[in-house]
Amino acid sequence: AQSVSQHNHHVILSEAASLELGCNYSYGGTVNLFWYVQYPGQHLQLLLKYFSGDPLVKGIKGFEAEFIKSKFSFNLRKPSVQWSDTAEYFCAVNAGNTGFQKLVFGTGTRLLVSP
Amino acid sequence: SAVISQKPSRDICQRGTSLTIQCQVDSQVTMMFWYRQQPGQSLTLIATANQGSEATYESGFVIDKFPISRPNLTFSTLTVSNMSPEDSSIYLCSVEAAAYNEQFFGPGTRLTVL
Numbered sequence: 001a002q003s004v005s006q007h008n009h010h011v012i013l014s015e016a017a018s019l020e021l022g023c024n025y026s027y028g029g030t031v032n033l034f035w036y037v038q039y040p041g042q043h044l045q046l047l048l049k050y051f052s053g054d055p056l057v058k059g060i061k062g063f064e065a066e067f068i069k070s071k072f073s074f075n076l077r078k079p080s081v082q083w084s085d086t087a088e089y090f091c092a093v094n095a096g097n098t099g100f101q102k103l104v105f106g107t108g109t110r111l112l113v114s115p
Numbered sequence: 116s117a118v119i120s121q122k123p124s125r126d127i128c129q130r131g132t133s134l135t136i137q138c139q140v141d142s143q144v145t146m147m148f149w150y151r152q153q154p155g156q157s158l159t160l161i162a163t164a165n166q167g168s169e170a171t172y173e174s175g176f177v178i179d180k181f182p183i184s185r186p187n188l189t190f191s192t193l194t195v196s197n198m199s200p201e202d203s204s205i206y207l208c209s210v211e212a213a214a215y216n217e218q219f220f221g222p223g224t225r226l227t228v229l
Contacts, residue, residue, distance in 0.1 A: 004157075034217070043119075044158075044207070044220040051216065090158065101146075101211050101218050105158040 002027045004093050006106035013081050013113050021076040021109050023065075023091030033074040034092040034103065035065055044090070050074065061085070083115045117142055117210050119221035127227045128198055135194045136224045138208030143188035146211040148218065149181070153204045161206075164191045198228045 007022045025031065035047040048059025055067040065076045074091060091106040118141040128134050138147065149161040162170040162183055170183040184192045195202050208221040 032216075036220075043222050044209075046217045049217060101216075102160065102163070103148075103158075103218060104160075107155075107157040 002093055002095060002104045004091055004104050004106035006089075006091055006109050008109045009107065011109055011111045013111070015083055015113055015115055016080050017113075019076070019078040019081045019085070019111070021089055021091075021111070023074045023076065023106060024072050025074065025091075025093040025104075026072065027093060027095055029095060032094040032101070033065070033067060034094070035059065035063070035074075035076050036090045036092060036105075037087045038090070039087045047076070047089070081111075081113050083113050085111060086113045087111060117144060117212050117219040119208060119210060119219060121206075121208055121221040121224050123224060124222065125225040125227075127229060129229055130199055132198055133194055133196045134198065134226060135192050136206055136208075136226075138191045138193070138221055140189045140210050144210040144212065145188070147185060147191045148209045148211070149183065149191075149193045150207040150209065151204045152207065152223070158207065161193070195226065198226075200228045202226065203228045 003026045005024045033050040036044045037047045038044045047063050048057050050057045050067045058064045063078050067074050088108050088110050090108045092103040094101045120139045122137045147164045150158045152158045160173050161176045162172045164170045164183050164185040166185045166188050182194045205223045205225050207223045209218045
């Protein structure tokens with residue numbers, strides 16, 4: 001069975017600091033990878049996704065993630081965080097052969113950015 | 116994108132009762148999903164609901180406990196039956212928008228069982 005690990009459960013940063021959130025998955029075949037974000041009081045929304053092609057994926061709000069197949073990783077990065085990035089971030093994986101998105105989520109990382 | 120609403124947004128229920136959660140989408144979608152997010156844990160897929168067929172349940176979830184209806188392409192319900200405190204969780208509905216290759220999520224229903 002697929003699984004997703006997010007090693008940082010809580011991260012506290014000051015504004016302008018750089019961010020990297022780790023995500024590792026366990027599945028040997030083709031995968032589709034996602035990062036979702038949930039801002040306080042809001043719905044889960046998609047930050048970025050990787051299906052194929054360039055392993056460096058750019059998403060909304062200045063976020064990017066790099067797919068490293070050999071490491072089974074899909075870490076999320078942002079060079080300079082803002083207070084408005086305070087949210088919970090979820091990594092998710094879908095095995096690429098199901099024909100639809102059967103997502104397996106990590107446990108999430110709560111990011112607090114202090115002004 | 117798809118706009119999803121859920122009712123109720125939250126509820127407090129007594130042990131042994133049942134609660135039906137509604138999910139409404141503003142456009143027709145083929146795939147709808149129900150997830151559970153227990154306190155401090157990740158989102159876990161309960162079942163996939165396709166219109167015109169029975170829902171497909173994930174390991175650990177059964178129809179008797181979580182019956183699902185999908186009467187049309189814009190609506191689904193999830194019932195949490197014979198509730199216990201362990202069912203206290205956030206229940207989320209999502210839909211797959213094939214044109215976007217992504218899932219859109221509803222706001223969730225926060226359930227507390229006493």
